[in-house]
Amino acid sequence: MHIKSNNLIRLMLLVLLATQISLASAGTGNQTTPEEPVETQSVFRTKPFLQNPIGGGITVSWFTHVPTHGWVEFGMDESLGTKMETLIAGQVVANVKQHKVRLNGLQPGQTYYYRVCSREVLTYGAYKKEFGEVAYSETYQFTLPDTKSPDFTAIIFNDLHQKKQTLQQLMTQLEGVNYDFVIYNGDCIDDPRSEDQVLNFLTFSNEQVNAAEKPVFYIRGNHEIRGAYSVEFNQLFDYVGGKTYGAFNWGDTRFVMLDCGEDKPDSHPVYYGLNSFEQLRNDQLDFLRHETKSKAFKKAAKRVLIHHIPLYGMDEKYYLPCAELWGETLNKGRFAVAINGHTHSSAYQEAESLGNAYPVAIGGGYSADNATVMVLSKTGNTLHLKMIGYDGTVLGDFYF
Ligand SMILES: [Fe+2]
Numbered sequence: 001m002h003i004k005s006n007n008l009i010r011l012m013l014l015v016l017l018a019t020q021i022s023l024a025s026a027g028t029g030n031q032t033t034p035e036e037p038v039e040t041q042s043v044f045r046t047k048p049f050l051q052n053p054i055g056g057g058i059t060v061s062w063f064t065h066v067p068t069h070g071w072v073e074f075g076m077d078e079s080l081g082t083k084m085e086t087l088i089a090g091q092v093v094a095n096v097k098q099h100k101v102r103l104n105g106l107q108p109g110q111t112y113y114y115r116v117c118s119r120e121v122l123t124y125g126a127y128k129k130e131f132g133e134v135a136y137s138e139t140y141q142f143t144l145p146d147t148k149s150p151d152f153t154a155i156i157f158n159d160l161h162q163k164k165q166t167l168q169q170l171m172t173q174l175e176g177v178n179y180d181f182v183i184y185n186g187d188c189i190d191d192p193r194s195e196d197q198v199l200n201f202l203t204f205s206n207e208q209v210n211a212a213e214k215p216v217f218y219i220r221g222n223h224e225i226r227g228a229y230s231v232e233f234n235q236l237f238d239y240v241g242g243k244t245y246g247a248f249n250w251g252d253t254r255f256v257m258l259d260c261g262e263d264k265p266d267s268h269p270v271y272y273g274l275n276s277f278e279q280l281r282n283d284q285l286d287f288l289r290h291e292t293k294s295k296a297f298k299k300a301a302k303r304v305l306i307h308h309i310p311l312y313g314m315d316e317k318y319y320l321p322c323a324e325l326w327g328e329t330l331n332k333g334r335f336a337v338a339i340n341g342h343t344h345s346s347a348y349q350e351a352e353s354l355g356n357a358y359p360v361a362i363g364g365g366y367s368a369d370n371a372t373v374m375v376l377s378k379t380g381n382t383l384h385l386k387m388i389g390y391d392g393t394v395l396g397d398f399y400f
């Protein structure tokens with residue numbers, strides 16, 4: 001009786017052990033090893049995208065589906081080695097879905113490798129925190145601008161109005177163009193209503209231009225400042241100098257970016273008293289006066305002005321306060337060229353043709369008959385602007 005009882009216990013233990021082994025085997029497929037990052041798609045909502053590669057730094061942004069603790073691992077070769085996360089007032093940013101990490105202290109002209117990492121936060125209690133797996137992106141690379149390297153190539157889009165097909169088609173016309181950075185010159189995202197709507201297009205556009213490796217400058221048009229999400233919209237970006245206008249150097253070329261604001265007066269009933277672009281334009285006059293006297297501006301081999309709404313050649317029935325406010329200061333700036341959008345009709349205005357001291361190139365709209373992309377490149381001391389249409393036709397080829 002005693003022996004039988006022992007056998008029964010042994011049998012029960014064996015059955016229990018077999019069940020545990022079976023359960024563990026079933027779970028093996030879901031387990032991760034350090035060499036095998038999995039389930040990244042369930043964590044990452046977007047790929048990383050680069051912005052603001054100015055002042056020896058660059059900003060890496062990405063979104064996750066779930067709250068995570070995010071950081072960037074980077075280095076001069078693919079072994080990475082350095083880790084950077086974001087701190088706000090003493091706290092590591094965690095338990096969030098939007099991630100923005102600034103890498104500082106980088107060397108100009110140097111190529112860096114990086115990946116973004118997100119550790120899922122399962123519990124973020126006052127006294128207890130629990131974490132899930134770490135998701136890792138692929139390893140990407142970027143190269144910072146160098147004031148000693150005068151050459152660059154930029155691609156510039158305007159007025160895409162969220163037309164994915166147009167962007168895709170224009171990108172096919174850029175095959176073989178090895179660009180260093182990208183500029184969206186306004187009205188690319190239409191009347192932002194929600195984070196979902198904006199991220200849908202932003203994710204697409206960033207993948208199209210490879211924003212994980214090529215930094216992007218986002219300039220607002222009048223359509224980015226309309227809609228329920230238009231205020232929060234600004235938090236998605238890392239503007240140069242923290243403002244929607246500013247200036248930066250790429251090599252020895254100085255770029256000045258302006259924000260023209262809305263295309264109707266602040267007092268227009270459709271704004272319900274919630275706009276104050278008059279103030280923003282006045283602030284930019286102060287900025288321009290300071291900028292055009294700065295050493296960086298004066299020393300630059302070339303100066304490029306870029307803003308959404310043109311200052312010249314517009315029908316007088318439109319509200320156009322910027323030409324009167326900024327015109328005199330800009331005309332003294334010895335700009336090589338100004339690049340605009342907004343009219344949905346590509347054009348080129350010779351210097352001095354309309355009161356403009358510098359030539360003005362205006363990109364087209366979003367449809368097959370008027371969309372354009374511009375390729376701005378500098379070789380040695382020559383700036384070259386090429387305007388390419390939807391079907392690949394070269395609509396303008398200018399040297400400055
Ligand atoms: Fe537009």
Ligand SMILES: [Fe+2]
Pocket residue numbers: 186187221222223308341342343
């Ligand atoms: Fe516009």
